[in-house]
Amino acid sequence: MARDGARPAYDPAGHDGDLRAALQEVRTGRWLSMRVLLERTTAWWQWTRRTQVLAAAAAGTDVVRAWLAEEPHSVPATVMQARVAVERALRAHRERHLRTHELWIEAWDLSQSAARTAPPDPVPWVCLLALAQLDRKLLWEEHRAAPPEPSLPPGPWGLLDEAGRRDPHNREAHHRMLQFLYTQAGSGRLAGAAGFAHLVAGTAPPGSALHVLPLYVRAERYRRGGGRGAALDLHWVAEDATREALRAREGWFDRAGPAERSPLDLNHLAHALWGALRFADAAEVFDAIGPYCTPLPWAYHVPAPGDHAEAVQVFLQARTRSRPAARGPGS
Incomplete structure (x- = not known):
C-alpha cells in the first residue's frame, strides 16, 4: 500500500x-x-x-x-x-x-x-x-x-x-x-502519565490500541523537553524506547485488523520505530499508513509545531530512510 x-x-x-x-x-x-x-x-x-x-x-x-x-x-x-x-x-x-x-x-x-x-x-x-x-x-x-x-x-x-x-x-x-x-x-515530570500508560498497555488484550499508549507519553516528554535538538537520538534509541516501540508493534499492529488501526496510532508507531532505528519494522507501518499521515508526532521535530508542511517533510524523510531497509541490501 x-x-x-x-x-x-x-x-x-x-x-x-x-x-x-x-x-x-x-x-x-x-x-x-x-x-x-x-x-x-x-x-x-x-x-x-x-x-x-x-x-x-x-x-x-x-x-x-x-x-x-x-x-x-x-x-x-x-x-x-x-x-x-x-x-x-x-x-x-x-x-x-x-x-x-x-x-x-x-x-x-x-x-x-x-x-x-x-x-x-x-x-x-x-x-x-x-x-x-x-x-x-x-x-x-x-x-x-x-x-x-x-x-x-x-x-x-x-x-x-x-x-x-x-x-x-x-x-x-x-x-x-x-x-x-x-x-x-x-511542567514537571510525567511519572504519573508514564505509569498509567505502562499499566494499561501491560494489561491490554492482543490487538488493542492501548499497546501504543506509552509511545504517546514518550512523544509528550520529548515535546516538553524542547523537541528538535541533539537529544533526539538518545531519546528515541534508548533501550526502553526501543522496547516500547517493539511491544506496540507486536501487541497491536501485528494483531489488529487494518480497519481498527487509527491514523494517529499508526503515525506514532512508525515514528517510534524510525526513531529507534528499526527501519524495516517502520517501513511496514509506513505502508499501512498509506497517504494518510498525521501532523503529530512529526511536528515535534520542526521549529514551529503548527507548520504542517514541515511536519510532512519529516514524515517523508523518515519514510524514505525506512523503506530501503525493508527491501534489503542492494535495493
Whole structure:
C-alpha cells in the first residue's frame, strides 16, 4: 500500500471511506449521511472514533442542532450534541476564550443528559473524561477519586471505569485520561502519565490500541523537553524506547485488523520505530499508513509545531530512510 513516493496528506477519516463521505456532507451543513452512518455503526470502537471525528467537523456548524430540530428524540443526535459541545469547550480552553467556563458547564450538562439517554454508550462518559482536563485545580469531587494503584495520582477514575464498563479498553477513554494526567503534571515530570500508560498497555488484550499508549507519553516528554535538538537520538534509541516501540508493534499492529488501526496510532508507531532505528519494522507501518499521515508526532521535530508542511517533510524523510531497509541490501 502506497509504496511509491506519493506525498501524504492529513485526512481525519483515514482509511474509513464511509466516514469521509459523511464528513463532506457535514462540512456543507447536511446531516443525513451522518445519521445513516451512525445508524449502521455497531462496534463501540468504531462508534467512538466516528463520533469524535464527526464532532470535530460539526463543531463549527449548526448541523447537529438542525438534526435535533428534525428528530428531537434521536439518540445518536443527542450523543453528537454532547460531542460537539465538548469539542467547543476544549477549543475555547485552548484559545483562552472568555466563554470557556460557560461552554464547559453546557458540555457537562449535555454529556450527563446523553449518558441518561444512551445508558449502554461509552461516549458520554468519554465526553465527561475529556472535560476533566479543564478542572486544573481539581475542584470537582469526581475528578479527584482515589486511583486504582497507589503509584497513580487522584483523578477521574470513576469516569474511566464507567466508560470501561460499557466498552472495556476503550481507546479514546484512556487517551482522555492521559490528557488529564498531563495537565496535572504541569511542567514537571510525567511519572504519573508514564505509569498509567505502562499499566494499561501491560494489561491490554492482543490487538488493542492501548499497546501504543506509552509511545504517546514518550512523544509528550520529548515535546516538553524542547523537541528538535541533539537529544533526539538518545531519546528515541534508548533501550526502553526501543522496547516500547517493539511491544506496540507486536501487541497491536501485528494483531489488529487494518480497519481498527487509527491514523494517529499508526503515525506514532512508525515514528517510534524510525526513531529507534528499526527501519524495516517502520517501513511496514509506513505502508499501512498509506497517504494518510498525521501532523503529530512529526511536528515535534520542526521549529514551529503548527507548520504542517514541515511536519510532512519529516514524515517523508523518515519514510524514505525506512523503506530501503525493508527491501534489503542492494535495493
